Amino acid sequence: MQNIKRVFTGFRPTGKQHIGNYVGTIQNCISLQNEYDCVYCIVDVHALTTLESTEDIGRDTYEMALDWLAAGIDPEKSIIFVQSHVPQVMELYTFLSMVTPLSWLLRVPTFKEKIKLHPHNVNCGLLGYPVLMTADIVLYKGELVPVGEDQLPHLEMAREIVRRFNSLFGPVFPEPQAKLTPFPLVMGLDGVQKMSKSCNNQIDIAASPEEILERVKTAVTDPARRYRSDAGHPEVCNVFRLHNIFTPDRVEEIASQCRSAGIGCVACKKILAQSISSALEPFREKRETLAARPDYVFEVLAEGANRAEVIARETMKEVRESMKLSPRGFRGNSSD
Ligand code: SF4
Numbered sequence: 001m002q003n004i005k006r007v008f009t010g011f012r013p014t015g016k017q018h019i020g021n022y023v024g025t026i027q028n029c030i031s032l033q034n035e036y037d038c039v040y041c042i043v044d045v046h047a048l049t050t051l052e053s054t055e056d057i058g059r060d061t062y063e064m065a066l067d068w069l070a071a072g073i074d075p076e077k078s079i080i081f082v083q084s085h086v087p088q089v090m091e092l093y094t095f096l097s098m099v100t101p102l103s104w105l106l107r108v109p110t111f112k113e114k115i116k117l118h119p120h121n122v123n124c125g126l127l128g129y130p131v132l133m134t135a136d137i138v139l140y141k142g143e144l145v146p147v148g149e150d151q152l153p154h155l156e157m158a159r160e161i162v163r164r165f166n167s168l169f170g171p172v173f174p175e176p177q178a179k180l181t182p183f184p185l186v187m188g189l190d191g192v193q194k195m196s197k198s199c200n201n202q203i204d205i206a207a208s209p210e211e212i213l214e215r216v217k218t219a220v221t222d223p224a225r226r227y228r229s230d231a232g233h234p235e236v237c238n239v240f241r242l243h244n245i246f247t248p249d250r251v252e253e254i255a256s257q258c259r260s261a262g263i264g265c266v267a268c269k270k271i272l273a274q275s276i277s278s279a280l281e282p283f284r285e286k287r288e289t290l291a292a293r294p295d296y297v298f299e300v301l302a303e304g305a306n307r308a309e310v311i312a313r314e315t316m317k318e319v320r321e322s323m324k325l326s327p328r329g330f331r332g333n334s335s336d
Contacts, residue, residue, distance in 0.1 A: 006144070009029065012042075015056070019205055027071075028146060044061055080300060096135050099161065131161065189216075208284075221239050
């Protein structure tokens with residue numbers, strides 16, 4: 001257990017999770033907790049950089065945590081908590097801002113993209129986002145950060161900030177390493193965009209079998225297949241892509257039946273809805289049990305914040321000492 005590395009990862013509070021989150025991020029986090037010391041953080045402060053209203057943020061945080069716990073994140077093995085519940089992260093963010101050149105932040109491609117997406121809300125926090133992300137990771141001495149290839153530039157920025165801090169004040173932080181993780185891309189029901197709540201093209205993992213069927217019915221299929229008697233092209237059909245994930249044992253049969261018009265899209269979608277529903281049944285049962293104890297999620301998050309804060313206090317003590325900041329109660333040098 002001595003060499004066990006600490007994994008840190010943060011997720012914006014997006015409310016109820018969908019099957020894209022489930023087969024990508026959530027299942028990955030569940031498997032990591034058996035191998036590493038994992039710290040999972042719901043980054044509500046990051047969400048403020050683009051949110052124009054905070055009306056739903058508390059509910060979204062709760063729903064997300066409930067889904068994660070029901071899916072298998074084990075609070076006995078991992079720390080799961082809410083970013084703003086451990087205020088030391090804001091202190092470290094401020095200190096790291098002082099060693100981060102403005103030019104580094106201005107060249108971050110996602111900053112430019114976000115300006116385009118939110119032209120009426122270009123706030124200071126948006127620019128400082130990579131610094132806050134670095135503070136999140138290093139406050140808990142995260143050594144490994146699970147990322148997809150597209151997120152590597154963000155992690156490289158965190159590493160640069162850490163190197164700069166360590167070169168100025170001493171080796172306080174480990175340089176976080178990327179743990180390259182293949183996150184399967186799950187397309188939304190529209191077949192055009194990645195599955196997401198904001199595109200309303202998702203299937204929630206907490207959906208009932210009936211709701212799953214209703215959602216699957218709306219999925220776009222092979223656009224060339226206009227009549228039941230038309231031969232289909234499963235390779236361009238998004239329902240078929242989902243069969244690959246949820247009905248792996250029958251994909252060859254479904255593909256062949258689709259190509260020979262032996263199966264219609266309505267029947268094919270019913271099979272998919274059934275497969276998704278069966279795969280999520282254990283999750284739904286556990287979620288119902290946990291939801292019947294409304295205080296449970298809050299207790300887990302509070303306990304997670306307590307455990308995270310123990311690490312955070314230790315780190316901040318080290319940070320202040322390395323930066324030669326005067327301790328509380330400092331009365332100056334009496335010989336002066
Ligand atoms: Fe897609 Fe299935 Fe219809 Fe073929 S039969 S086009 S795989 S929904």
